[in-house]
Amino acid sequence: MLQSAQINTVYCIYSVLSVYSVAKKNNPIRMFKYIIGLSCLLCNSISAQELYIFSEPASNMPAHSLSVKQTAKFLRNKYFGNGESRHTSELMFGVNKNLMLHAANTLSNMYSGKTRWESVRVYGKYRFLSNDGMYSHFRMAAFIEGSISRNKEMYDELSLEGDQSGIQAGLIATQLLHKVAISATVSGTQILQQGRWDNRMATALTPYEAFNYSLSIGRLILPKKYTSYSQTNLNIYAELIGQKTTDLKRYFVDLAPGAQLIFNSTAKLNLGYRFQLGSNMERMSAKSWLVSFEWLFLDALK
Amino acid sequence: MKKILTIIVVLVAVNSQAQIQNATLQASGLTCAMCSKAVYKALSNVAFVDKVSADIEGSSYEISFKKDSRVDFDALSKAVVDAGFSVSKLKVTTSFKDVKVQNDAHVTLSDQSFHFLNVTPQTLSGIKTVVLVDKNFVSSKDYKKYSKLTSLQCYESGKMNGQRVYHVTM
Numbered sequence: 001m002l003q004s005a006q007i008n009t010v011y012c013i014y015s016v017l018s019v020y021s022v023a024k025k026n027n028p029i030r031m032f033k034y035i036i037g038l039s040c041l042l043c044n045s046i047s048a049q050e051l052y053i054f055s056e057p058a059s060n061m062p063a064h065s066l067s068v069k070q071t072a073k074f075l076r077n078k079y080f081g082n083g084e085s086r087h088t089s090e091l092m093f094g095v096n097k098n099l100m101l102h103a104a105n106t107l108s109n110m111y112s113g114k115t116r117w118e119s120v121r122v123y124g125k126y127r128f129l130s131n132d133g134m135y136s137h138f139r140m141a142a143f144i145e146g147s148i149s150r151n152k153e154m155y156d157e158l159s160l161e162g163d164q165s166g167i168q169a170g171l172i173a174t175q176l177l178h179k180v181a182i183s184a185t186v187s188g189t190q191i192l193q194q195g196r197w198d199n200r201m202a203t204a205l206t207p208y209e210a211f212n213y214s215l216s217i218g219r220l221i222l223p224k225k226y227t228s229y230s231q232t233n234l235n236i237y238a239e240l241i242g243q244k245t246t247d248l249k250r251y252f253v254d255l256a257p258g259a260q261l262i263f264n265s266t267a268k269l270n271l272g273y274r275f276q277l278g279s280n281m282e283r284m285s286a287k288s289w290l291v292s293f294e295w296l297f298l299d300a301l302k
Numbered sequence: 303m304k305k306i307l308t309i310i311v312v313l314v315a316v317n318s319q320a321q322i323q324n325a326t327l328q329a330s331g332l333t334c335a336m337c338s339k340a341v342y343k344a345l346s347n348v349a350f351v352d353k354v355s356a357d358i359e360g361s362s363y364e365i366s367f368k369k370d371s372r373v374d375f376d377a378l379s380k381a382v383v384d385a386g387f388s389v390s391k392l393k394v395t396t397s398f399k400d401v402k403v404q405n406d407a408h409v410t411l412s413d414q415s416f417h418f419l420n421v422t423p424q425t426l427s428g429i430k431t432v433v434l435v436d437k438n439f440v441s442s443k444d445y446k447k448y449s450k451l452t453s454l455q456c457y458e459s460g461k462m463n464g465q466r467v468y469h470v471t472m
Binding site for chain 2: 137
C-alpha cells in the first residue's frame with residue numbers, strides 16, 4: 001500500500017510533467033491550475049522555506065543586517081556555441097524592518113567574448129503588509145530596481161541582471177502556511193537602451209517592455225528536526241519564471257529547480273538549474289546553471 | 303500629613319513586592335532556523351537581557367535578565383519585530399510577595415504599572431507566571447478577545463496618564 005508521502009511524490013512528478021506538457025502547448029490557464037493543485041497537495045507533507053534562489057520573497061532581511069552574495073551563472077550560447085558566465089557581487093542591507101536595499105556589480109563574457117565589467121544594479125524592497133500567525137505569515141512588498149549595463153541589445157529576453165540598462169518595479173506576495181511557503185511576483189520592465197530611440201529601423205528588432213511573473217515553492221529536507229543553529233539545512237525549491245514582452249509579443253516560461261545548503265544558520269550555498277518550458281523568443285540560451293554563496297552578518301549596521 | 307506619609311509608605315512597600323525572574327517569548331511568522339537565529343541574536347542584544355536559550359522547533363525563547371535591571375517588555379517586542387517577525391506570547395515569571403490584585407484594575411510592581419485582566423481577586427505570593435496581552439504581545443485575534451474584558455481605555459493605547467501600563471493575565 002502506498003503511504004501518503006509516496007502518493008504525494010508520485011503526484012508531484014505527475015504535476016511537474018503535466019506543467020511541462022501544457023507549457024509546451026502554451027496553455028497558461030491549465031498550467032496555473034496544475035501549479036495550484038501541486039501547491040495545495042504539498043500543504044500536508046512538507047516544511048517550507050522562502051529563501052528562494054531565483055526570486056525574492058516579500059519578507060525582508062533583519063533590520064541592521066548586512067549580506068554579501070557572490071553569484072555565478074553559466075550557460076552555453078545558442079548562437080556562438082561558447083560556454084559563457086556572469087559573476088555578480090551583491091551587497092544587501094536591512095535598513096529597517098520594512099526596507100532593504102541591494103547594490104550589485106557584474107562581470108561577464110556574455111556579450112564580449114572576454115570577461116569584463118558589465119553592469120551595476122540597485123534594488124529596493126519595501127514590505128508594506130505583514131500578517132504573522134503561529135508558523136504562518138502573509139506578507140506583501142513592493143520593489144523597484146534600476147540597472148546600467150554596457151551591453152547592446154541583442155536578444156528578446158529582457159533582464160536587468162547585467163544584460164540591459166533599464167528599470168523594473170513590481171509586487172511580491174508570500175504566504176507561509178504551516179508547512180508551505182508560496183511566493184508570487186509580478187513586475188514590469190522598461191529597457192532604457194539607446195536603440196529604443198533609434199529610428200533608423202522601421203520596426204524594432206528587439207523588445208523594450210515586458211511583464212514578468214514568477215511562482216516559487218520551497219521545501220525543507222534536512223534536518224528532520226531542528227535542534228541547534230549549527231545544523232546544516234538542506235532546502236529544495238521549484239520556481240516558475242515567465243516573461244511576456246508587451247511591445248513585440250514574445251514570451252518565455254522557465255522552470256528552475258534548485259537546492260540550497262545553509263551552514264550555521266548564517267551562510268547559504270545555492271545551486272539552481274533553469275530551463276525553458278516554452279518560448280518564442282530569441283534567447284542567449286534556453287538553459288543555465290546558477291551557483292551562489294551568501295553570508296549574512298546580523299547587526300552589522302548597528 | 304500623616305495620611306500622605308502612609309500613602310508613601312504603602313507605595314514603597316508595593317513597589318518592592320514583585321521581582322521579575324525570567325520570561326518565555328514565543329515568536330510568530332517564522333519556521334526556518336535562519337529566521338530563528340535572527341530573533342535569537344536580536345533578543346540577546348537587548349541591554350537588560352542576560353541570556354537567551356532558543357527552542358527552534360517551537361519558536362520560543364527562554365530569556366533571563368541581568369540582575370537588578372529594569373525590564374522593558376516593549377524593547378523585547380521591538381527586537382523581534384526588527385528581526386522581521388512578531389511576538390505571539392510573552393510569559394513572565396515573577397516572584398510576588400503579598401500582592402493584592404483585582405480584575406480589570408491597576409497595580410504598581412517594581413516601578414511599573416500592570417493592569418490585570420480576566421483574573422479572580424486574589425493575593426499573589428511566591429513564583430507566579432503572568433502573560434502579557436498588550437497589542438504587540440498577542441495575535442490580533444487574542445487582542446480583540448482581551449479588549450472586550452476591560453472597561454478602561456488604556457488597553458488600546460497601552461498608556462494611562464502618559465505612563466506605560468502593561469496588561470497581563472494569569
